[in-house]
Amino acid sequence: MTIADRTPPDLARARPRARGDKTPLRLDAIVDEALRIIDTEGTDAVSMRKVAAAFDTGPASLYAHVDNKDDLLRLALRKVLDTMPLPAGETWQAMFRAHAHTIRAVLAAHNDLARLTFGTVPESDQVTEGSERLLAAMIGGGVPPQVAAWSLDVISLYIAADVHEGWLMGRIFDDGSGRPPEEVGMEYFRGFGERMASLPKDRFPTLTGHLEELMGGDGDQRFSFGIDMFIAGMAAQIPPT
């Protein structure tokens, strides 16, 4: 007979969770649990009750550590932003392009976490450091400082919107029908294409005449396109030497 076998029932009941010993209620663990729910179910699935349940307690217990649900989500976002790689590249264009794709990939790895970036100024030191390097590269490359400064805003907004839209699209395809998402997605796009193709050719000559261009390209290609247009636009602002 081992020690474990002799554990009294009360003590055994005190640690019933899969996560092993009852995790103490610390801010860090609370934020991690919120992030775990975001990663598995999305931001809308985070509830104070669900987070609290992971610690075998009620929602009221969380309010000793966070102001409210918004505060908790903000902390979860910051934690992810703090893992953001720093921008790197030979030219400001290469750096800008690569970093845009990096930010997109990091955000997209956490379901609809990108939604939380709207209407907030990122508080992450890592993001600040990234902004410093990007701005220095652009200004060093001849981009007018005002163009470089505002470009940080624009690009953040565009990336967040793209990731959010991509996630919502994925959600549509993953309807509750149990059918594979790719199949639903294909059907969705076929339906959209058919609606475009069925437009009267006389009233919509341009739309019906360019179905391939309108329908073509996946999310990655369209995102790249947007970034590249923006970079080209900034490059056009560099005064001739």
Add this chain to the structure above:
Amino acid sequence: MTIADRTPPDLARARPRARGDKTPLRLDAIVDEALRIIDTEGTDAVSMRKVAAAFDTGPASLYAHVDNKDDLLRLALRKVLDTMPLPAGETWQAMFRAHAHTIRAVLAAHNDLARLTFGTVPESDQVTEGSERLLAAMIGGGVPPQVAAWSLDVISLYIAADVHEGWLMGRIFDDGSGRPPEEVGMEYFRGFGERMASLPKDRFPTLTGHLEELMGGDGDQRFSFGIDMFIAGMAAQIPPT
């Protein structure tokens, strides 16, 4: 004694609402009520219960007319999009720029309605007509068809993100404290500026060296900047004649 005076209590109780005669439960009226709530309180304030209450009934009654809450919000969005003015302008650049500002203004006039455009293909005939004209102008102006086609996507996303962000920012300033939003907004920006200014100059020479450019410009200027960079980027794709 008039007829009205003789109205029995039961009948009087049947029409107690400020909206006069009890509005019959028609889809159109339901969508209008949802839109009224969106315009006064925002999309999050729309609830099936609140909409139903305007018709002196319970939420279950709505389900004879709409599939669910998402469906109702989608219908409200379409109703607004159907009021969108058509693009016009001398050149494709002027048309593109003006229409971007128009879309922004229409969406911004309905609080955070713009949020609903994420992850959806607009079903509005008015939007389809606008796309036809924009696309024709761009291609007619020499913009490669693939660039023109994808630009519709990118610009929709950017406008929606900008309006959504702007609304969220406005929300932050309009905290429950009762203080005037402009004052809260000024303080918020001053705080942000001070945080930027207090960054160590040796580690963040570029950020601290360009505070004016980073902090300057209101929402309109920053939006215009993004649109203009994108237009310049597209213009750079026009092959030399």
Add this chain to the structure above:
DNA sequence: ACCTGAACACCGTTCAAGT
């Protein structure tokens, strides 16, 4: 077909009471 009341399974936050 349209409408309804009641119920189900949830929410975020507050509060008095404990330690």
Add this chain to the structure above:
DNA sequence: ACCTGAACACCGTTCAAGT
């Protein structure tokens, strides 16, 4: 300071029952 159970004022949607 931290934690808790109970309560408050909400949600979206379903369902059996009505017309």
